[in-house]
Amino acid sequence: MAPGRRADGHTDGGGQFSPDNLAEALTAVCAAAGLDPAGAELLRCTNNAVFQLATAPVVVRIVASNALRHRVDKVVRVATWLAEHDVPAVRLVSGIVQPVAAGPYLATVWEAVPHGGRRPRGRDLAKLLRRLHEPPEPAFPLPAWEPLDDVRRRIGEADGLDDADLAFLRKRCDKVSDRLDALEFVLPTSLLHGDAHLGNLIPSPAGPVLCDFDSASLGPPEWDLTPLAVGVVRFGEPAGRYRELVRSYGFDVTRWEGFPVLREVRELKLITSVLPILSSRPEVRPELFRRLADVRSGDKSARWARYT
Structure with missing residues (x-):
């Protein structure tokens, strides 16, 4: 954040x-x-x-x-x-x-962003993403999009997960990586936010502003359209927010044939984000293991709760 x-x-x-x-x-x-x-x-x-x-x-x-x-x-x-x-x-x-x-x-x-302004909506995210995705690209070097890099780093820093779970996550990463390499994206490469969900828009009196550029890179805009779509399925976010994003941006990533792979990548990020702090934050363990169980069983409709 x-x-x-x-x-x-x-x-x-x-x-x-x-x-x-x-x-x-x-x-x-x-x-x-x-x-x-x-x-x-x-x-x-x-x-x-x-x-x-x-x-x-x-x-x-x-x-x-x-x-x-x-x-x-x-x-x-x-x-x-x-x-x-x-x-x-x-x-x-x-x-x-x-x-x-x-x-x-x-x-x-x-x-600090001044308090005030309305809660950001899907169309606000779409408008800000269009500003990012339109040329020109930044002149300074940016890393190429490697969405599983931080997942592997977190697995490497895992504190309190047993060997079987770690082995499962590593194997899952390898399989998803192979599928990711085979994708042919349809939108032109651009600057990506990398973690583009409504929680990374802050309301202000002048309108919502973007935050959190940790995952910025050069890559396919399809990726920036994925978090909100996954949030509807996994966290029960209102589907209308995603429909607003689609209408304002002009592209529905869920109708693109590569979306299931991007969803798997996003879910790996959502699962592994707490791995380095398991020992100091035991309260996140039940939700982590629920997410792991759902992915293991292939349950694509199970709702997840936010880590708290």
């Missing part, structure tokens, strides 16, 4: 912080950035620990998973490009060298 608050109030992901070192991390990052951590509120702690400062309209986002530290420089470049092209998105705080390195901690520092 990026700066601000999630529009849907959900939490879903994994990280490596514990209550013991959260305060230490925030204090170190704020000292390096010249900010005051007093009274800060923890908004979220998953792949990143996200704090709203009390002393300034600033959000601090500290990388929680060692396997994902490599993405931070890219996040800064993408955020800068979006600002230069006036795409509605969260903005980095100016005047601070970013990312902020403080001992073992790596962070980005963002302008």
